[in-house]
Amino acid sequence: MTGSTTDEFDAVLTAVGPRLRELRRRSGTTLAGLSETTGIPISTLSRLESGQRKPGLELLLPLAKAYRVPLDDLVAAPATGDPRVYPRPFTRHGMTVVPLTRNPGGLQAFKHIVPGSRFGREPDPRSHEGYHWLYVLSGRLRVVLGDQDLVLTAGEVAEFDTHLPHWFGNADERPVEFLSILGPQGERFHIRARYRPRTGEKADSDG
Numbered sequence: 001m002t003g004s005t006t007d008e009f010d011a012v013l014t015a016v017g018p019r020l021r022e023l024r025r026r027s028g029t030t031l032a033g034l035s036e037t038t039g040i041p042i043s044t045l046s047r048l049e050s051g052q053r054k055p056g057l058e059l060l061l062p063l064a065k066a067y068r069v070p071l072d073d074l075v076a077a078p079a080t081g082d083p084r085v086y087p088r089p090f091t092r093h094g095m096t097v098v099p100l101t102r103n104p105g106g107l108q109a110f111k112h113i114v115p116g117s118r119f120g121r122e123p124d125p126r127s128h129e130g131y132h133w134l135y136v137l138s139g140r141l142r143v144v145l146g147d148q149d150l151v152l153t154a155g156e157v158a159e160f161d162t163h164l165p166h167w168f169g170n171a172d173e174r175p176v177e178f179l180s181i182l183g184p185q186g187e188r189f190h191i192r193a194r195y196r197p198r199t200g201e202k203a204d205s206d207g
Contacts (some may be wrong), residue, residue, distance in 0.1 A: 016060075017051040022075075023067045024049070038062040068099075094118050095168075100172040100179075107183050114141070114176040117170055123149075125165035127176060132166070133159045139176030142169045152178075 023033060024150075035042045047053035055074075064071045079086075089098045095118070101108040109121060123144040135156070141152045144167040145160055151171045153159060160166065170176055 016055050017049045019074060020045075020063065021049040023069070027067060029066075034066060037066045051063075071181060093123075104143060105114075107181055109179065109181050111137075112138070112168070112176075112178050112180060114168065114170055114178075116170060116173045116175050119171075119173045120171055123167040123169065125167040127165045128162050130162040131160075132162050133157070133183075134178050134180040137177040139174050140171035141176045141178055142171040143167070144169075 011137060024031075027149050029037075030043045031045050034040070034045055038045075040062060044053060044059070046058060048055055048095045053059075064074055067074075087106075089096055091097070094115070096113040096115075098111040100111060100115070101107070123142075125144050125146075135153075136154050136156050138154050143150045143152055143158060145158075146164045146166075150158070168178075
């Protein structure tokens with residue numbers, strides 16, 4: 001490699017350590033926990049983050065899997081000019097979830113597909129840190145939010161603080177698809193759900 005290429009390569013490797021440390025900090029994972037997940041010794045992880053160990057594929061691949069980020073994000077690979085995102089769907093609580101963004105620690109966008117086979121399940125509301133915005137694409141989505149039991153149809157929007165116990169499911173035997181954006185604790189969205197008169201209806205002139 002030429003001198004300039006070597007310098008660029010070394011700069012990329014040098015930046016990997018701080019990036020790994022930041023990803024671990026954002027995920028709230030300890031070195032011991034990450035070691036247990038990846039099988040990489042704690043001492044090796046510590047040396048990677050401090051820049052004392054050069055990262056190889058045998059180390060980066062399990063770390064990318066543990067943090068659920070593309071390998072390119074760990075090494076800050078140059079942009080190729082392709083704006084497309086190649087999502088990796090996963091299953092959670094019987095729903096197929098498709099990540100639509102790559103933004104660890106920030107706003108996360110997902111597409112959820114709820115199969116009709118989940119209809120009739122007993123709600124199991126849970127709470128966690130963050131703020132949630134969702135938009136129903138198709139089907140009828142049942143949303144249990146605190147003491148409210150709602151049904152949202154295609155085109156409807158909901159927004160709520162996830163500290164409030166919540167649960168999603170099918171309102172009937174048909175599949176449901178919806179988009180969601182999940183923000184960190186304290187984050188708020190500028191979009192609010194509002195009633196919109198249907199075609200042919202007149203808005204209240206006093207409103």
